[in-house]
Amino acid sequence: MSHDTGQWEATATSHGAAEDPEWSRLSPRLLLVNLSMLAGPLALFAVTVALTGANLQALISLGSLLIVFLVITGISTMRLLTTRFRVTAERVELRSGLLFRSRRSVPIDRVRSVDVEAKPVHRLFGLASLRIGTGEQGASSRRLSLDGITRRQARRLRRLLIDRRGSGHATGQDQDVTIAEMDWAWLRYAPLTIWGVGSVFAAVGTAYRILHEMKVDPLELGVVKDIEDRFGSVPLWFGILVAVVITAVVGAAVSTATFVDAWTNYRLEREGVGIFRIRRGLLISRSVTIEERRLRGVELAEPMLLRWAGGATLSAIASGLSNSQENRSRCSLTPPVPRDEALRVAADVLAEEGSPTELTKLVRHSRAALRRRINRGLLVLAAVVAVPLGLGLWLTPVLVHTAWITALVGLPVVIVLANDAYRSLGHGIRDRYLVVRAGTFARRTVAVQRDGVIGWNISRSYFQRRSGLLTIGATTAGVGCHKVRDVSVGAGLAFAEEAVPRLLAPFIERVPRG
Template sequence: MTYENDLLHPACAEPRPWGRLSGRLILVNLIVLVAPPAMLLISLLVTGGETNLQILITLGSLAITCLVIGGAGMMRLATTRYRITGERFELHSGLFFRSRRSIPVGRVRGIDLTAGLVYRIFGLTTLRIDTGGQSAAAGRGVRLDGIAKADAAALRARIIELRDAGHVRSAAESDLISELDRSWLRYGPLTVWGVGGVLAAAGSVYRTLHEMKIDPLELGVVKDLVHRFGSVPLWYGVLMSVLVIVALGMAGSTAAFVENWSGYELRRGDGGIFQIRRGLLATRSVTIEERRLRGVELVEPIPLRWAGGAKLNAVAGGLGDQEENRRRRALTPPVPRAEALRIAAEVLPAVTHSESEPLSRVGLAPHPRAALRGRINRALAAAVLIAAVPVGLGLWLGPALVAVGCVTGLVLALILVALAYDAYRTLGNGMRGRYLVAASGAFTHRTVALRQEGIIGWTITRSAFQRRTGLLTLGATTSAGDGVYKVRDVSMDHGLALAEAAVPRLLAPFIEHERQPRTLTRVSGRSRTRSAESVK
């Protein structure tokens, strides 16, 4: 038996009957068993009705896997029970390995609802109750996989009502901060992940066919393409292949945008939480506690930045480990940058006038020119190392490769130096009321606004180049988001002053001022760890 803490049997003033998962899970499990016959039919169509032992073994393994999945689903339906008793949520599950979970509603940090296409067809959803643990050992909450949608909504409302001991506002009564605008669809194709997805899908198909002893080059479709375009020049074939891959990648990115963000709404309500709803085929509803929001992060990757777009992420606790945090922290889809800044001002309460635009880069302190020199040096070194490969081969194989290497190095140097200069121009830091603001990035610009009360410690790192030029990288540690948010390549005096301004007297006890040298004791959290490094 497993429990969230030692309080195993709390007093319950109003015991409620046990609830169960929806009986419609039986139909969902039957659909899983359709996969092996469907794959057999597809393989026969691809191979023209031919089959072999390897195909039969692969399909047999798939059939066994589907039977196991279906059996596990039926067992989950038969053994899972849940209820709310007083101020606790209880969950009993398992047949051979029984689990008994009892969670105080006061520890609930978020309640998410997720429904894939099949679940949506049958009116089901997966409800996840998150307790904010950062590791599996600590326990990150529980899942009810296959509960009716209406029951899930009622259960979430009841838990939040008990947790906050107040009235839970309906969606119509909650404050709408942002909703989907169809014009945002223009940002859908502007991601490099679409092209990567096309290449990954092609690799997966090839590997699957190879495992089934099917040569893709012997398929009729491939032979027809080779017959039609086998005589074209190599450069033309490469160019057309690249254009086709890019076009497919942009189409895939647009389809992913539509699937992920259709029906998007960001609301403030339900007892002091932000609720993000989105999804076309697979719907998802994510909740983020306002009191655990430590800041926001503006993300501007290439080429979204060139189109004037950006994304906004929450820096919040209670979103699980790093993987869960990456999936749940998004406050917006790719939107116009002005809209992202407006939403950031909405979700972060402003006390002073300077906090009304927390993510604006206007007025941030610039970084020393030494930071620019370091980036340019790294860019030139990377260009030289890349160009050295064809040049070295050319000295052995022929002068043509030497010329290719020189041209490649020159072009790369120009591109990388331009990126280095752009990365330097992005750098900025400062205090904006109660918020520490830091901006950095080359391929992806990131600007974070972090609340003072969310900073629990500092990390200070110095590379060999930084020690020679009097720079350091200041990291603000927090129990939310990525854990550490860095102010890169600032001067030593400015970095220490910024840390003192952000959280007064947190770093001061660890700095000892002497004539030679000045020594900085590294800070980890609020405890004094004597891991000192010399700051020259």
């Protein structure tokens, strides 16, 4: 350990004993991480030469890629040499840059999140990245990242910031309360997502584009030619069926591998007083911290296939965690688990006897909401049918038959999905929570604290006005807007008034009867 690191540890543990602590550096091991970045393009270069020979266009493309990685390595090395950081009694300070110098400072009382992440190469050299967020919307520059400190430094700095922030107190490991931890029986839920299939198409598209840029025709490769010679005479319908089965199997395998990578070593625990910590990851190790006082509620998500299997996922709704997309990805409290387990975790995290997402009696929406869902489904079906119908009238009558068969099969599917979406709609109030549910392909039930609602967002499309419906959203500070979709005007306004009395009243014009 360098002299600067030792000095930082001394000042960190003194809790403000030194008024002006020394500046610390990133670990010198980061240089080895930077050099390892060149392994990827060099390996790709060797594989390309072995498969395609000395293709001039491929060599030029890979040479350009190698130069780009050399530049990135140089920039990363310069960051290692110029970056300094320190923690004072009141602020976290970071300075970096040689030609363009940057100096950032964040008050301790503005720190909203302290996360630790270690990528595979960083873990190989005993390093980690510490990310300190302030929770300001759209202010990425207010987020400090220390990429390339030792894991020991990361743990100590995280604890120091939590203690000085007043979010908790130092505790031993035996004092932490485990709420949930990995059960490998949950692996059965891993294939029940569409992300694996989507990643297969993305990987194939990316590979095709790369080969095309290198002037290599994938259809002319020896492996592809061999497959074409062996199976080129099979019927088209059989080839399509085999392709669908292979895509589904590969997609399920990718989803399972993603689950293993993301959730190995998973543990959700209440750390000390007022801190939740989620640790997980096989290749990339992550540790996310959520302050209990910033917890506004939970979201129970049930994608269709997972719902049919009796599973669900649970996420925290918490303020001060930057934009909504990042908030969603960082606040996953559980992997896909049995629904009862997700409800148990929700009740434990919210310190309630039961999860409000399950105990709240939801109000059903009017039948006009069902008609809207049927009409939208029919519009989508009409667009799908129009494609083969138009081509059939232009090219071949076979596609016309495909169009009417698609319409015949698709009509009951639309009706079933529309009814399922309608049954999913609901809203209600239980104690200090308002609860909203919607969705069919991914049903989401949100329970948000009523005292966290700072406003209502009301919208009405032309077709909603004709049906006497509106969409009303509960806006919460630093979290987002949770919408009650396609609710009747009277029921929606009454719900808003009951959930947060007098917040909406100044904006309502009452029409006298008679």
